[in-house]
Amino acid sequence: MINLHVMPEEYEEQDYFLMMEVMNAKSKEDRPLSGNAFLKEMGIDPDKVTEDQQGKEV
Secondary structure: OOOOOOOHHHHHHOOHHHHHHHHOOOOHHHOOOOHHHHHHHOOOOHHHOOHHHHOOOO
């Protein structure tokens, strides 16, 4: 708690479940990507999907 600059009194006054969510949070780089972010990382623009890419017959 010292490294996080949270005093014991502050910690004890906080909502337990919210504090656990904050304490277990991952850094932005370690979080899972959303579907759109993954597609963009793969070089696919999800906003410009063609009918062939959607699996529809042309």
